[in-house]
Amino acid sequence: MRPDTPLPRPPKFELPPEFPGAAWYGEEELAAARRVILNRSPFRYYGPAFGGEVAAFEREFARFLASPHGGPWPEETDLRVTAVNSGTGALEVALDALGVGCGDEVIVQGFMWIASISAIIRNRAIPVLADSDDTLNLDPEALRAKITPRTKVIMPVPMLGGCARIGRIMEVVREVNAERAAAGLPPVRVLEDCAQSLGAHARGVPGSTAPAAPDGVHRVGTFGDIGIFSLQINKNITAGEGGMVVTRDPDLARRVEALHNVGYAKDAVPAQNWYGDDPLGWGQGRRMTELQGALARVQLGRADTILAAMRASHDRIEAHVRGLGLAPRGRADAENPGDTGYYCCFRLPDTDADDAARVARGRAAAALLNEWGLRAWFMHDFEVHVYYNIQPLVEKWPMNNGCPWECPRNAFHTLHGYARGTLPRLDDGLVSTVGINIPSCLTPEQEQSIMDVLTYLRGTLGE
Numbered sequence: 259m260r261p262d263t264p265l266p267r268p269p270k271f272e273l274p275p276e277f278p279g280a281a282w283y284g285e286e287e288l289a290a291a292r293r294v295i296l297n298r299s300p301f302r303y304y305g306p307a308f309g310g311e312v313a314a315f316e317r318e319f320a321r322f323l324a325s326p327h328g329g330p331w332p333e334e335t336d337l338r339v340t341a342v343n344s345g346t347g348a349l350e351v352a353l354d355a356l357g358v359g360c361g362d363e364v365i366v367q368g369f370m371w372i373a374s375i376s377a378i379i380r381n382r383a384i385p386v387l388a389d390s391d392d393t394l395n396l397d398p399e400a401l402r403a404k405i406t407p408r409t410k411v412i413m414p415v416p417m418l419g420g421c422a423r424i425g426r427i428m429e430v431v432r433e434v435n436a437e438r439a440a441a442g443l444p445p446v447r448v449l450e451d452c453a454q455s456l457g458a459h460a461r462g463v464p465g466s467t468a469p470a471a472p473d474g475v476h477r478v479g480t481f482g483d484i485g486i487f488s489l490q491i492n493k494n495i496t497a498g499e500g501g502m503v504v505t506r507d508p509d510l511a512r513r514v515e516a517l518h519n520v521g522y523a524k525d526a527v528p529a530q531n532w533y534g535d536d537p538l539g540w541g542q543g544r545r546m547t548e549l550q551g552a553l554a555r556v557q558l559g560r561a562d563t564i565l566a567a568m569r570a571s572h573d574r575i576e577a578h579v580r581g582l583g584l585a586p587r588g589r590a591d592a593e594n595p596g597d598t599g600y601y602c603c604f605r606l607p608d609t610d611a612d613d614a615a616r617v618a619r620g621r622a623a624a625a626l627l628n629e630w631g632l633r634a635w636f637m638h639d640f641e642v643h644v645y646y647n648i649q650p651l652v653e654k655w656p657m658n659n660g661c662p663w664e665c666p667r668n669a670f671h672t673l674h675g676y677a678r679g680t681l682p683r684l685d686d687g688l689v690s691t692v693g694i695n696i697p698s699c700l701t702p703e704q705e706q707s708i709m710d711v712l713t714y715l716r717g718t719l720g721e
């Protein structure tokens with residue numbers, strides 16, 4: 259609980275870097291990069307001594323996603339992976355493959371990363387915000403009311419390693435799709451933006467129209483029609499940059515493969531005539547390099563070790579936060595392994611104070627934690643992870659030709675706004691919540707030091 263007497267200021271201490279994957283870089287990553295360089299074959303489809311690193315990573319990532327935490331990777335899986343050059347690229351290609359364009363709505367949560375929104379805009383569709391629950395992710399119950407005949411895709415974004423109630427979201431989507439089928443409407447599709455949550459598990463039944471896998475615990479990114487991931491340096495495993503697009507649907511997989519490679523799928527045509535025939539659309543240049551692929555393979559082998567360490571530290575620190583009488587961010591699935599533990603978010607005590615006072619309090623709490631280098635964020639100020647902090651969204655900035663706002667097929671955009679106040683439940687969560695990063699290689703002493711700073715913070719807060 260809150261300490262009764264003012265506490266002495268804890269001493270300063272050192273923390274390891276926050277970048278989980280990069281913190282584990284070592285000889286194996288060096289050997290992998292060396293292999294590609296000595297082969298002089300950094301391109302994913304061919305080269306003088308071509309190593310097929312990206313293709314191998316794609317197969318291994320599919321097997322990883324089909325595996326239980328720490329368990330064996332199955333030899334066979336129906337998941338298909340296309341590696342791309344970034345998570346942003348993965349989102350743009352995925353939305354394109356799902357057929358998103360002018361006249362479409364994409365439902366997305368208001369706590370995400372700007373790329374989740376920019377990918378919708380760049381595909382010329384209109385983002386529709388839906389409110390969040392105590393996980394700060396998409397609220398399944400708020401979702402239903404946002405679905406219209408124009409809805410093409412629903413995009414949950416499990417943030418900071420914490421899952422949405424994705425099992426319930428998929429149930430809602432299947433119910434909606436049954437109604438749409440009866441009304442002669444096409445199904446809505448689900449694109450999971452799991453850039454921040456590689457390796458998290460959640461419970462439920464995957465599949466947007468019919469069950470695609472049994473009821474149970476699955477890795478996030480395998481519940482919807484497509485899941486995407488990122489290998490950028492802040493992520494659980496990293497190649498500096500990189501992304502993955504995952505689907506069970508062979509037609510979608512082929513479209514993704516083509517759209518990331520100027521419109522041509524490689525499996526369909528002879529190796530010497532790759533760009534000769536069978537185009538699938540206007541594609542992009544989003545290929546992953548062999549260097550990225552080789553690094554990613556090593557990192558993938560470390561993923562469950564990194565996750566186990568992060569989760570263990572997170573759970574101990576979260577238990578301490580709870581013991582201080584502060585409410586941690588809601589967890590979709592309290593069962594282990596669940597969330598990845600990348601961040602420990604908690605609500606400051608409830609208060610009747612006005613908005614300005616709550617903002618000042620959140621800023622002061624984060625500033626205090628950052629005096630000890632805890633890499634804390636007050637969620638309201640969490641840059642372009644928050645819808646109302648994205649100026650081009652709030653002000654509806656157009657792209658060069660005026661799209662998406664000036665497109666006649668998007669005239670309905672006037673129904674949608676993006677200013678603060680649009681999502682009351684999320685707004686309340688953001689203005690009440692502070693979070694700290696949990697590195698994946700904390701010593702017990704460092705964990706204790708973090709807890710001491712949190713105890714000190716608690717002593718400065720009201721009941």
Ligand SMILES: Cc1ncc(COP(=O)(O)O)c(C=O)c1O
Binds near residue numbers: 371374489490500
């Ligand atoms: C939720 C989310 N989506 C998409 C992205 C984009 O990934 P990238 O930085 O690899 O382009 C990020 C990451 O940075 C992210 O956090």
